[in-house]
Amino acid sequence: MKIFIINGPNLDMLGKREPEIYGHDTLDSINTELAEYCKTVGVTPEFFQSNSEGALIDFIHSARGNADAIVINAGAYTHYSIAIRDAIAAVELPCVEVHLSNVHKREEFRHKSVISAVCTGVICGFGKNVYKLAVEALIASK
Numbered sequence: 001m002k003i004f005i006i007n008g009p010n011l012d013m014l015g016k017r018e019p020e021i022y023g024h025d026t027l028d029s030i031n032t033e034l035a036e037y038c039k040t041v042g043v044t045p046e047f048f049q050s051n052s053e054g055a056l057i058d059f060i061h062s063a064r065g066n067a068d069a070i071v072i073n074a075g076a077y078t079h080y081s082i083a084i085r086d087a088i089a090a091v092e093l094p095c096v097e098v099h100l101s102n103v104h105k106r107e108e109f110r111h112k113s114v115i116s117a118v119c120t121g122v123i124c125g126f127g128k129n130v131y132k133l134a135v136e137a138l139i140a141s142k
Contacts, residue, residue, distance in 0.1 A: 001042065001142065003135060004067045005034065007049040008056055008075035008084075014100075022100050023127050030128045037132055041139060053081055060087040068142070070095040071134040078103075078113045089118040094141065096134035099124035 007027060010017060015026035031047045038045045046067065048059045056077070063070055070093055077084050078097065088095050095118070102125030103110040116122050121137060123130045 001068045001139065002044045002046065002066070003038070003138060004059070004063045004070045005031070005045050005047045005131060006056060006059060006070060006072040006074075007047075008073060008077050009051040010075055011073060012049050012051065021106075025128050030131065033128070034131045034135070038135060041135070043135055043139065045135075053077060053083060057083055057087045060084070060091060063093055064091040067093060069093055069138045071098055071131060071138070072096070072115070072119075073098045073100070073130075074115055078115055079109060080114060082114060085115045085118055088115060094120045094138055096120055096137055097122045098130040098134050100127050100130060101125060 011027055014022055014030065015024055027049060035045055050056050060070065070088070072088070072095060074081065074084055074097070097113065097115055097119040113122070120141065123133050126133060
């Protein structure tokens with residue numbers, strides 16, 4: 001099973017940006033830990049991060065025929081990118097939306113996701129563990 005792990009804007013700043021909310025781990029350290037876990041469960045992860053909406057959409061499009069599923073932390077794009085929502089819908093793959101923090105305990109604008117409706121499920125609030133939980137859910141649902 002191959003899973004694309006996609007991270008959106010500002011997630012390249014993990015470990016530096018608001019560590020009281022997002023934790024002290026960097027995206028590289030999270031990806032390394034997740035890659036090690038994936039190896040133990042027979043999953044091949046492909047990691048991608050961009051601050052650019054167009055690059056994220058292009059990578060999501062590339063999943064069709066190249067991946068079995070997607071895990072996406074779209075960052076702020078979660079709340080307003082209809083284009084990312086449409087890209088997820090277009091590839092017709094299982095997709096899990098993840099967020100490190102519990103977005104429902106935060107600012108009101110973070111409570112609404114435009115991508116949730118085209119995702120298989122949503123996991124939030126468990127820090128870096130959301131990625132592993134998403135992979136586990138995708139394995140269990142295949």
